[in-house]
Amino acid sequence: MLSELEACRRHPEIYIEKIREMNLPEVNLMEVCGTHTMAIAKAGIRQMLPANIRLLSGPGCPVCVTPAELIDEVLKLAARPDVIIATYGDMIRVPGSVRGRSLAAMRAKGSRVKVVYSPIDAVELAKNNPDSEVVFLGVGFETTAPGTAACVQAAAAEGLTNFTVFPMLKTVEPALRALIADPGFNVQGFLCPGHVAVIIGEAGFRFLPEEFRIPAVIAGFEPEDILLSVYVLCRQIKEGCPRMENEYTRAVSPEGNPLALAVMDRFLKAESDLWRGLGEIPGGALMLRDEYAAFDARKRFHIQYEAHEDKSGCRCGDVIQGKLAPAACPLFGKACTPADPFGPCMVSSEGTCAAAFKYQEV
Amino acid sequence: MCLAIPLKITSINGPDAVGERDGIRRKIRVDFIKEPKVGDYVIVHAGFAIERLRKEQAEADIAAAREVENALRA
Ligand code: SF4
Numbered sequence: 239m240l241s242e243l244e245a246c247r248r249h250p251e252i253y254i255e256k257i258r259e260m261n262l263p264e265v266n267l268m269e270v271c272g273t274h275t276m277a278i279a280k281a282g283i284r285q286m287l288p289a290n291i292r293l294l295s296g297p298g299c300p301v302c303v304t305p306a307e308l309i310d311e312v313l314k315l316a317a318r319p320d321v322i323i324a325t326y327g328d329m330i331r332v333p334g335s336v337r338g339r340s341l342a343a344m345r346a347k348g349s350r351v352k353v354v355y356s357p358i359d360a361v362e363l364a365k366n367n368p369d370s371e372v373v374f375l376g377v378g379f380e381t382t383a384p385g386t387a388a389c390v391q392a393a394a395a396e397g398l399t400n401f402t403v404f405p406m407l408k409t410v411e412p413a414l415r416a417l418i419a420d421p422g423f424n425v426q427g428f429l430c431p432g433h434v435a436v437i438i439g440e441a442g443f444r445f446l447p448e449e450f451r452i453p454a455v456i457a458g459f460e461p462e463d464i465l466l467s468v469y470v471l472c473r474q475i476k477e478g479c480p481r482m483e484n485e486y487t488r489a490v491s492p493e494g495n496p497l498a499l500a501v502m503d504r505f506l507k508a509e510s511d512l513w514r515g516l517g518e519i520p521g522g523a524l525m526l527r528d529e530y531a532a533f534d535a536r537k538r539f540h541i542q543y544e545a546h547e548d549k550s551g552c553r554c555g556d557v558i559q560g561k562l563a564p565a566a567c568p569l570f571g572k573a574c575t576p577a578d579p580f581g582p583c584m585v586s587s588e589g590t591c592a593a594a595f596k597y598q599e600v
Numbered sequence: 601m602c603l604a605i606p607l608k609i610t611s612i613n614g615p616d617a618v619g620e621r622d623g624i625r626r627k628i629r630v631d632f633i634k635e636p637k638v639g640d641y642v643i644v645h646a647g648f649a650i651e652r653l654r655k656e657q658a659e660a661d662i663a664a665a666r667e668v669e670n671a672l673r674a
Binding site: 273326355356357358359378381382384385388433436437488489490495497498501588 | 603604626627628629631632633634643645646647648650651653654657
């Protein structure tokens with residue numbers, strides 16, 4: 239596949255032509271990774287492809303799949319004077335269920351909200367602020383989960399009693415299963431997220447062709463990686479022979495990263511939790527194991543919440559399932575812009591609405 | 601936040617290390633890399649090296665990462 243990548247780097251137009259010549263019926267291909275969403279929009283790959291090949295964005299942006307209900311709980315914590323919220327930057331402008339309420343808005347009014355680059359920085363923050371409760375917002379997929387687990391390990395080793403993780407980690411496979419089970423499911427191939435695959439390996443995505451006969455390719459992040467991966471999916475569709483192909487072999491092994499998987503497994507376990515747009519997904523979340531309850535913000539602060547209807551008019555839930563193109567949302571670009579976002583799909587730099595807005599993919 | 605970048609390890613101290621490229625220097629953790637060595641290229645996500653990259657591939661990926669980062673920052 240590497241030499242094919244070289245060939246595609248040199249002559250991408252040949253690959254576009256090959257895709258055109260296959261003369262496929264209309265096919266929908268879905269990527270499930272925020273970095274893919276951005277790379278596709280930036281390189282204008284949608285516009286390069288023949289009209290019968292449609293690229294949809296799935297639930298690949300961790301901020302975007304975090305439900306408003308959980309953001310509301312985080313905002314309640316942020317209101318406590320004894321709490322410092324430590325978070326990746328993407329989370330701070332995500333509104334909860336009340337428009338205008340976000341961590342950024344609360345910080346402006348005096349709440350202590352710190353943006354960290356790595357969960358380890360949050361552990362440091364706890365060490366340096368022994369009189370405060372540091373709550374790290376553990377969002378992300380399998381790429382982020384091992385680091386989050388390693389932080390709990392670090393906090394436990396340091397004997398910290400003022401550090402907790404608010405677990406909001408998600409796993410990709412159960413979400414894909416939920417999408418596939420939807421009666422309206424209409425996707426003929428998946429571009430699997432390369433950096434999730436670094437952790438879980440080719441093994442983590444084999445169920446797509448093996449159980450569901452859906453073509454799957456693990457894709458890297460250069461425009462040529464993505465174009466080649468689209469070609470690979472089209473070829474599988476043409477041949478009627480769905481399988482798992484790994485285009486990103488330079489980083490992804492068949493079985494993933496065993497050291498990262500071991501740390502994840504030691505500290506985290508699969509449970510159900512709410513996803514924005516997809517509802518409760520059995521086994522779709524990673525929570526702290528009971529032995530580490532002392533580091534679990536949900537337990538420390540007795541977090542409870544119920545799913546409720548979203549009345550804001552934001553259609554992120556449909557957007558992240560590939561059911562609605564951002565431009566088809568009535569609020570897109572009018573009431574809802576990156577400067578004044580309604581929903582997380584417009585807030586996050588990796589959100590589908592933000593990518594479509596920024597690169598004028600309409 | 602899912603952005604992962606390739607860096608070259610310039611020093612290691614237990615699970616802590618420093619990764620560098622293009623004048624960016626970052627404290628990283630190498631818990632998940634088997635026998636990490638100075639000079640190794642790794643993909644770094646949220647402060648953790650998640651995989652080693654083969655040297656000949658790393659340069660191409662670094663060029664690509666510049667592109668993606670520029671896209672996200674622009
Ligand atoms: S355009 Fe705005 S309101 Fe519409 S789905 Fe996207 S984020 Fe939500």
